[in-house]
Amino acid sequence: MFTIVDRRLNPSGKSLANRQRFLRRAKEQVMRAVRDASAKRGIRDIDMGGDIAISPDGIREPTLRRSATGGQRDYVVPGNKEFLSGDKIKRPPSGGGGGGGNQGSDDGDGQDEFRFVLSREEFIDLFLEDLELPDLAKRKLAVTDAMDWHRAGYSVAGSPANLNLVRTMRNSLARRIALHRPTGDEIKALRQEIDDLERTGSDRERLEQARLELAEALKRTQRIPYIDPVDVRYNRFAATPRPSAQAVMFCLMDVSGSMTEHMKDLAKRFYMLLYLFLSRRYKHVDVVFIRHTHRAAEVDEETFFYSPETGGTVVSTALEEMARVIKERYPPAEWNIYAAQASDGDNALSDNTKTAQLMTDVILPDCQYYAYLEVGQEGMMPGLPYGGGPRETDLWRTYKQIRAGGALAMRRVTERKEIYPVFRELFARDKAGQPAEVSA
């Protein structure tokens, strides 16, 4: 007697709740490990899950165990080859190895670090914890110019194109039956009978009666219409406003000679983060790469990051290019527009006014958020908060003047490990619902 049960279709992930408890418990360590890991990782791997090693503090499970060292111990071990009783043996170096027969299986408590795998979702969730997009709901969730139309039952009024024939005819049939409208066949039969009677002239009385019946039937037919306006039904469509789930992210970068590989790498990481962040919030994220020297062009990712270019530096060209792309492909009513600009701060002196004007008049009104990241040479001004002074760059000074609205944030970064804090700061959840203002 036995039963066999197929449990394969039972929901898996029974231990999910335990896992969540574990992550919550080890949150601090896991967060730190995630930050470390993301700093070390290659750009393209950042949104993958993977191995995480955390220190076992806080997730130890202590028990009352006898110490593994000291005292008198007895081991019984298999595989004697040369020993005779009374022989002396050197103690194995760490106390494990040769002896230790009565130690239970190591349950991980003795290990220096605890390794496990985070799924992609968990990794990114922790990575982006407590960040919030600025003004996310501001535009698209309120504006209803993008509509979805859904069928929503029937209505008695509508345009002829939406006439629902089946419904209409069904109503009409029901009404005709209820009101005893003579059918075409009945009238035809009467006419036939009258014809026959007239031709033979046999039964006058019946002929008379049939004529009366026919007249009555025709009268009813006229009084009761085949299709009455009350029968008519139209397909009804209801409109629901569709929150825009698409965003476009503009990556602007100065690629002139003064930008070193290190600076580009910093910028890359920032874009990476921004992309990750946006792709968590929006269903669809487009990325547009615009690089500029003294002229700007929209390029693909490969060219953007790796293709060399020489020339002067005119920032307004990039802004013009961006404005053109927005106009052509990304109407601000339908797209959430984000921009991140990375530069070493150089700009042609004559261009500053134009840049400022473009920003205030064209770019900023269309953007949800515009982040300006000034990248510095490694080791330069380490940790110095950029607070004015003689070394303020042209671009910084220009942007500082127009930074009145909330949409423009600026920050200076010189080292890779600063990227994440800066990013967090730029996008930190703010009590007022506004992105935290960057002190300059």
Add this chain to the structure above:
Amino acid sequence: MTLTAFESAPLYTGADWDYDKVRRVYDAIEKVALGEMGLDCYTNQIEVITSEQMLDAYSSIGMPLFYKHWSFGKHFARDEALYRKGQRGLAYEIVINSNPCISYIMEENTMTMQTLVIAHAAFGHNHFFKNNYLFQQWTDADGILDYLSFAKAYINHCEERYGHAMVERVLDAAHALMNHGVHRYPRRRGPDLRNEEKRARERLEHAEATFNDLWRTVPTKAGGPSALSDRDRRRSLLELPEENILYFLEKKAPRLQGWQREILRIVRHVAQYFYPQRQTKVMNEGCATYCHYRILSTLHERGALTDGAWMEAMHSHTNVVFQPEFDDRRYGGINPYALGFAMMQDIERIATQPTQEDRYWFPDLAGRGDAMGALRNAWANFRDESFILQYLSPALIRKFRLFHVADDARDPEMKVAAIHDERGYRAVRQALARQYDIAWAEADIQIVDVDLVGDRKLILEHHVMNQILLEEDEARSVMQHLADLWGYEVVLAEVETPGGTPLRRINVSPRVVLGGG
């Protein structure tokens, strides 16, 4: 009898399994196991699961349902990491000591593996669970699943009512003390009035029957028996010393609330349920391995298993019972499968083809012929420690080339105390048995005193044997948990046994009072 009489067509061919094949195989195995080997099993329930579900089951210590706690998530995370990297395979089966006996088989396994698993788990382990005295004494196979389902619901309810953090703290503390939450001996029953009366009557009758007036004239000590000291009275009132720490806390901790006591009780029950398993690893696996080997070889002899299937089964079998030697890189202690299986086979050999040596060492067993009877007896009445002490034969000691190393931290070198020779057999056997004695391997810790009237300080004693102290950091954290539960100061004194010299004291005050007033 001739083999041809049993000759039959193979039960299955090919690697894929389906329900029909499993049924056929199960019936054939059952015929051998119950009919010929005389096994006595709970009703079987075989559940097919995926590898993912197997990982899930791992994390809740093999039970089909269990309460939630982060430590299970931690184990799951590690097992999963190891499994995904291919550093560790999954167990072929998990079997649960319940009635009906639930065995999990994985869908990825071949038909031969399913056959092996059914013979191993659904009959071998199952028989052992049902018949071993420890399991009969300490576990309730009929009620365990219901109890776990209650425990899960109860703890869930507590989490909703009192918050995750509160429940987690109690569970953390309880888990830390889990190994000291078992009764090691059957409890003394409370006095039963009818029996008491009967015993009193018997005593009276005995006194009347043996009355001798002379006794009256024997002088007694002046002042009569010495009065109990305060400490003694207190201790007997609280039934101290008590080694089941969780039990003591559940019953006597002054500040715990009802639900916290209930959680301690749940953890204590679970620990008690697994207590026999920790003491019978070698026997349990030995029994199951012996059963699958015997059943499958019988089926193969009769042609019910194809040669290919037999080879595959033997491949897995030899992997399982492989014992690396101590200087091998793969050595990680004595493999309970290897030792258990070898001992079972050895008992069979001694019972049927004993040597002169066996007759000297095992006069009752050697040559008695009924190997299965002897094995069933061993499976029912022993635990690892006593089993090894009773049945480990010189032949097996030679086969494993076991030797006993004595390691005294005070000496610069370790000493080989005994090897597989005439003088060493008994010493090796005794030392190995002791290695499996849970009372020897685990620290002997008891609650010895508490001053309920005064400062309510709880005093524990660790009876240090062989100068092996507790791991200090861990002991301190556990004492911290204990102090949190108790609500007042806790002292752990480590004293040498025998001798009573104090070696170390760990003093901990509660950091948060879980009971909350």
